[in-house]
Amino acid sequence: MAERTAFIGARVVDPASGRDEVANVLVEGGAVAAVGPDASLRGASLVDCHGLVLAPGLVDLHAHLREPGREDAETVETASRAAAAGGFTAVAAMANTDPVADTPAVVEEVRSLASRAALCDVFPVGAITKGLAGEEMAAIGEMAAIGVRLFSDDGRCVPTARVLRNALQYAKAFDAVIAEHCEDPSLAEGGQMHEGIHSYTLGLTGKPAESEEIVVFRDLALARLTGGRLHLQHLSAGGSVELLRRARAAGVRVTAEVTPHHLVFVDEDLVTYDTNFKVNPPLRTPEDREALRAALADGTIDAVATDHAPHAVEDKEAEFDQAPPGTIGLETALAAVLTHLVEPGLIPLPRAIEALSTAPARILGASGHGGPIEPGRPANLVVFDPRAEWVVEPPFVSRSRNSAFLGKSLRGKVIHTVLRGEPVVGDGKPRR
Template structure:
């Protein structure tokens, strides 16, 4: 393994923001300081760039097994590396679902074979994500699973969710909830509001999310369970999480780049590229999400990377599946929005890196401060680089991005996984 000197960059991590070189050798950070050199080492010129702990995505749909026409673990891992991610949590709504050790082991092994990022499988809360009986938590925790979710379908039965929380308190795990009361969203295709009414299409009310956020916060209060709220999308949900944290409850939350940047007005085009679950909301909701990230109410930025083949997204709006790809564009979407809102680079990188790493229990290997002995899972990005998305050039097998042709700012130049470059000068190495 060749040593690497990352020279002339700006190191951003838990220790702050400062100019420094970083020496990487044998898979770990060896030194951080001025004018570092090592005979025989490769040099990465990081002038004008940020050097930071690799990003960690709490919410990635890799589709394999069962839906390889949309994405594979290899193609999704490549997209992740290009986006600066050194670890992703793979969602369990595969076919078969990740409710058994066999599926979890398959996903992890496929990620290791790809070798582009650390793929950590999540597990289902209920068998088959059917919401009827609990998955075998103990078996899955023994297999290394730490996050459990029925993502795509919230657990509708409050008694079953209470039981899940009670069991979880004796295990090193977190329950991540897709908050949607399905009785309020049947047939919905977009946010319930003025735009929905003017278009004459069924709406997805904010209340459908907020009721379940409230329910699970109160169940966490009762049981002491750790819960994580997936893809917050409404101002009301942000306030519920804010109050829960003020009460000292073990609640964390995430927001997606698309919910931070796009509104329901995009659906006036009837373009299903903009159809997502939960739906795009209003500008007032975006402002609340940005404020929630700025004040720490929302812990993490998570992509909810959800690839779909073109022919699926070309269906009529009421028939097309929800979801957008987002691994390669997350930084470029979020950096200008959050910078303009007054967030520092340290706080932005925290939401992309070490905060999600801690939630996923990956913080021994990922999101570590750049100090001697830390695993060399790093990203180098140019915060000033402006670029536009060309869907056909995305590494993901699917190209259903809502950001095609939109100007983005902030681009990954290099990603290192255990000291080995998976992305070099903006190009995947394998």
């Protein structure tokens, strides 16, 4: 990229500053140099953005990068490239790798792989318990000391109230956030999908919504008790949203995320036994989906997070009850939200950008991300065409292709992703 680059004529949507207007953005030396309808373009190479939206780069609170351990499904580099292709400039990498990220050594390994790829900022998440075993506390203090902000045993729920209480209490000293995969294992065990009319008809073992709600209730109570910071991952049930709403009103320090697939699909979509709809937590009822959408719109749920979960083809193409749960999501998250929430008028575009960028950046403590787009700030930006229609199909930039959106038509295409002034995606294509 030229020393000075000007993105001209885009609708600049920047929730952190409240800006929503057609403007020019001048980038110089990795930072934003000027922004506004009359920003000077002198000496800059021009990137025409008329008809496009320019926003702070997206931030994902929840992705499985699979490295170390399952490099056949994804690596830090391929996930970073998929993230950039999807408009993300920052991604939180879950700790359930092999080995588990429960010590500073694994955190540093993921960081160094990410900085070698240099396509996206990767924020490794630390495990809450050693080996995700739910018993002994992981090296939370040591990981916090090297800048880890988010801790999660994701893939598993912290099994006892005592362990979670201790974690919330301990993490408080570092202003760290304890993120929970809310699922009571004793109720969810063996479950293939949401327990309801469709699990009975399909003859599949169900997981009741209560398996999530019970843990949400427990965790909110413990957050209140300890004053610790709790983050609820991938909420799926309307009952969870009600508990969250009440806790927030009572001043409990809690934030929450929802995935694009839970905002779009429901349990009935499993009638074809398509394993790409097998996710954890499971897709639930249309009423649950409505509750999630409403909670995202009114801010009860802070953020959209992908739960990007790549799986090798031979694993995912197994019999339904053998296939691992999960869908990839980095390349489709923005378009899914634009198509299914913004287009139909369920949420305004600035709220969508807030949920995909500004709010998750704040929760993650990713201070160079999420805006504001102002002079002196790092130029972490996305430019997208909100109208462009495309069909989700291979090849994916991700190493895996287990997408719940496979074959679906979506609107909204990333044109440029800019990481500290570097064009990591240009004209819709990853640059390297």
